Amino acid sequence: MDIKPIVVVSRCLGFDACRYDGQMLSNSFVSQLAPYVEFRPVCPEVEIGMGTPRAPIKIIMQQGKPHLIQAETGNDFTHSMQEFSEEFFSSLGEVDGFILKNRSPSCGIKDTKIYAKVEKGPAIGKASGLFGKQVLSEYGGLAIEDEGRLNNKKIREHFLIKLFTLARFREVKRMGTLGALMQFQTAHKLLLMAYNQSQMRKMGKLIGSATKMTPMPELFLEYEQGLHCVFSRQARIGSHINALMHAIGYFSKQLSAAEKTFFLDHLEKYRNGQVPLITLVSLIQSWTLRFGSEYLSQQMYLTPYPESLLNFKER
Numbered sequence: 001m002d003i004k005p006i007v008v009v010s011r012c013l014g015f016d017a018c019r020y021d022g023q024m025l026s027n028s029f030v031s032q033l034a035p036y037v038e039f040r041p042v043c044p045e046v047e048i049g050m051g052t053p054r055a056p057i058k059i060i061m062q063q064g065k066p067h068l069i070q071a072e073t074g075n076d077f078t079h080s081m082q083e084f085s086e087e088f089f090s091s092l093g094e095v096d097g098f099i100l101k102n103r104s105p106s107c108g109i110k111d112t113k114i115y116a117k118v119e120k121g122p123a124i125g126k127a128s129g130l131f132g133k134q135v136l137s138e139y140g141g142l143a144i145e146d147e148g149r150l151n152n153k154k155i156r157e158h159f160l161i162k163l164f165t166l167a168r169f170r171e172v173k174r175m176g177t178l179g180a181l182m183q184f185q186t187a188h189k190l191l192l193m194a195y196n197q198s199q200m201r202k203m204g205k206l207i208g209s210a211t212k213m214t215p216m217p218e219l220f221l222e223y224e225q226g227l228h229c230v231f232s233r234q235a236r237i238g239s240h241i242n243a244l245m246h247a248i249g250y251f252s253k254q255l256s257a258a259e260k261t262f263f264l265d266h267l268e269k270y271r272n273g274q275v276p277l278i279t280l281v282s283l284i285q286s287w288t289l290r291f292g293s294e295y296l297s298q299q300m301y302l303t304p305y306p307e308s309l310l311n312f313k314e315r
């Protein structure tokens, strides 16, 4: 299934010179992702009429609540930002993920500095920007990251797996049939196993107990909640090993003793951080081609997102 995820992105990350200082930032991950997704760029500060360039704003805690204040003018943009966010979400339509500018008082997700007063002084902590906070509360189950964290390989990999899986599920939801959902579950079995085996079983049971009489909207909603739960954290090494052992079981009769030993040896090296996961996944892929396993050839675990995105170079 070739579907492009829909991703809301901070407009200053390569789309427009809309930063407070009139600059645009280049972001190599966003550029590399561009051919594979549909971006929906947005600049909340420009959308609320602040103009570019503009005097910077910061988050000030007032009576226990974050306020978006422009120190130079004393203007409080909190209400405008909240109103804009709500309007934006209501017209956004379907979406699978967000890539937002880090540290921004508007777009930040978790690392925006907060202050006690408008006048110069040290930060008193870190929190979400105002738009970022509303994104998290409205779309918490989706693939949401800030561009800074996406420089980390593990975070980026998890983000991509989640993003592309949710996009594939969106297409299945559009089809709305039990058959399509069963196919999705089958194709993602190994991937779900690598993330959360008990949740994978629950989702399998949910589909197994459904009939043609089951109301599809409720079934899809419950399944989607399960999917969000699966991807609420990164997959653990032990769970990947579980999934890989399950996969090699499909070749138990065809592989030689030496090949099995080679695989198990590399599995241990993977456990100890000496070999990357992709080495083992590539072995499973090559044996899938060689022995023609129909079940494994459809497993999204082997190619959860476009392969060329694997080659991203960290800054």
Ligand code: SF4
Pocket: 010, 011, 012, 013, 018, 019, 020, 042, 043, 044, 045, 046, 101, 104, 106, 107
């Ligand atoms: S961080 Fe967000 S609000 Fe600031 S310039 Fe970029 S898109 Fe606009």
